[in-house]
Amino acid sequence: MAEPVVSARSLTKRFGRLVAVEDLSFDLEPGTVTGFLGPNGAGKTTTLRMLLGLAAPTSGEAQLFGRRYRALERPARRVGAVLESTDFHPGRRGRDHLRSLALASSIPDSRVDEVLALVELTPAARRRVKGYSLGMRQRLGLAAALLGDPELLVLDEPANGLDPEGVRWLRDFLRRFASEGKTVFVSSHVLAEVAQTVDRVVIINRGRLITDAPLAELTARASGAIRVRSPQRERLARALEDAGLQATPLDPDGLVVAGGGTAQVGELAAANGIVLHELTEQGSTLEEVFLELTSETSS
């Protein structure tokens, strides 16, 4: 097994009494695209900041290429990262923003123009950032991350605010990037957003690791669940749980049921006089599995 590109070891971050990340460990293999998933507030951004040396872990350690970020020589040539889509001075021209970062990493201006072309921002390069759309800012951030032609790309919620075309552009881009043997770590609070891009998922909730698995494993888990809707959802959930099935609330009146068949669920409902509006065998979507995984720990 190759040396992991990213290695989190018992990462923990506390802000006063609040525990943002707790005992989080995972590895990323080179050449993979890993989705870093969890609901908003799960600790994803805090984890990424610790990986990138912007925040100090309360305990534990994060290593990139076997070193702490700070100890990397020429970090821009190993790691590119975009944490916020808004990290620009509004009065600075896009190209000057990139040049200031290129200078700090001893990267020539010619590379600035290359990455501008790569993210299709050349026509706007000499405009001030305040005139950029959100999509253009996202791409400028990506261009900054790519300046050093890094082996690892870390992106925090890159699809936020992108239109469908932008999302597809990003997906294609990340796939291409990974096909060159490079590694991508991309966070999102919506699994569906990255499901077509990632090979692996690391799911956290409330700062703790929930799942670290290939996407295929999650897909396998997705089949066999039952989706049921009822105006008497609470009663139904109790009845199902009394029968030893697992019921997870979904939407206003839906449940995802695991551990039994449609027949059993329907009979239980009838026996208890509960009205059903829907009873479907799934193929539950990945999103539902994701919700199920992340709600298990929060209830």
Place this chain on the structure above:
Amino acid sequence: MTAQLRSELLKIRSTRTVLGLTLCLVAFVVFLVIVSVYAQSKSSLFTSDQQRDLLSVATLAQPFAAILGILAVTSEFRHGTARPTFLAEPRRWHVIAAKAAAGLAAGLGLAVTVLVVAYVLMRLGFWTRGIDFVLESDRVARLAFGIALASALWGALGVGVGAVVRSQVGAIVGLLVWLFVAEQIVFGLVPSVGQWLPGHASDTLSGSTGDDLLSPVAGGFLFSAYAALACVLGALATEKRDVG
């Protein structure tokens, strides 16, 4: 480190902040020189000392230099560019050191600009009013050197203050209140203590004289020490605290 310095100098040049501050400062100085030259009686502009006081208007560069230094750090936190900056150079004290050096350069640039403007305008004004320019060139040189050095140091000190405070408004307001209120009160009440404070050390370096002030050389060293201390504290604070 020189790479980071070049980056910081480009950051200063590539927004309109510096241009705006410089224009504002120059306008201020032009206004004050014109008022002083034309609104006063000739008799209050005859002596070398009086003319020197008029040229001292260039000390206005100092608070502007300090604000520029503060902005060099706080605007990075305000706009979030601190993140990409510290990703590119994770040794954070290198960034603060480079910013301090850029602050020195920017402060120096501001001082030289207003010194030239004030001097030229003053000569022109005197010529139009028929006043002889009697200020000796060695006094001009000493005054210019003191103001330029103090202004450069203020630029670096601003970087340190900005790195400690991080809040743009907090740092600027704090500095101005300190300089123009707190220090004045302390100096007014207890001059023997007040003379050791940074604003007064800088004043004597840039040409103020008075029985209760240190000598210019002592003030220069003391103020340099203040600027260095601010930068060290700023670097320590930046190393220690998380980047938002």
